Amino acid sequence: QQQVKQSPQSLIVQKGGISIINCAYENTAFDYFPWYQQFPGKGPALLIAIRPDVSEKKEGRFTISFNKSAKQFSLHIMDSQPGDSATYFCAASGDFGNEKLTFGTGTRLTIIP
Amino acid sequence: NAGVTQTPKFQVLKTGQSMTLQCAQDMNHEYMSWYRQDPGMGLRLIHYSVGAGITDQGEVPNGYNVSRSTTEDFPLRLLSAAPSQTSVYFCASSHHRDGVSRKLFFGSGTQLSVL
Numbered sequence: 483q484q485q486v487k488q489s490p491q492s493l494i495v496q497k498g499g500i501s502i503i504n505c506a507y508e509n510t511a512f513d514y515f516p517w518y519q520q521f522p523g524k525g526p527a528l529l530i531a532i533r534p535d536v537s538e539k540k541e542g543r544f545t546i547s548f549n550k551s552a553k554q555f556s557l558h559i560m561d562s563q564p565g566d567s568a569t570y571f572c573a574a575s576g577d578f579g580n581e582k583l584t585f586g587t588g589t590r591l592t593i594i595p
Numbered sequence: 596n597a598g599v600t601q602t603p604k605f606q607v608l609k610t611g612q613s614m615t616l617q618c619a620q621d622m623n624h625e626y627m628s629w630y631r632q633d634p635g636m637g638l639r640l641i642h643y644s645v646g647a648g649i650t651d652q653g654e655v656p657n658g659y660n661v662s663r664s665t666t667e668d669f670p671l672r673l674l675s676a677a678p679s680q681t682s683v684y685f686c687a688s689s690h691h692r693d694g695v696s697r698k699l700f701f702g703s704g705t706q707l708s709v710l
Binding site: 488491514516518523524525526527528531571575579580581583585586587588 | 599626628630635636637638639640643645651653685687689691697698699701702703704
């Protein structure tokens, strides 16, 4: 089973700060790296995704940084807000569709005032 | 659109009982899947389907059966429930290999407890 390793398991950040969650993968055939956000009692929802042909993708306050040589990617949340408190999952898959989408173990992010 | 609908939201079973978790989507997605979510283990794929009549095993298929008779529905059957199957179950769907977006749409989950 392909693995995606995610850290930290939990993270507490002050309001207005930068939240950073890291993931590492093993399979060099992976070519799609999404991040999913999950609020309590809800299903995960796609937040942002990146392909390995770019090193960074930004959508509003959320940025994915991608390092192909190190096989690592990270999610940065700028100006973190209490509404960002949720569990975040990184994931990875290759050009074979979602049937091989592998998730990280999740990071519980708490933004404190 | 309703998206992905899962029923029931909560269920308590006794060891050895069987039951079916229902999942339906109204987005005409070819791909449907079942995940279980356990603390510290993320989301693990149980079974998936890439179209009506086609199913395959994921990472943790033991103790579960699926079938896909229509594009819309993808039920998950627990054959003989065990305490190890206590978990939160999510159904998810997407277009299959559309080459542009692989966005997975998740249902709201079923919290299952096996006593």
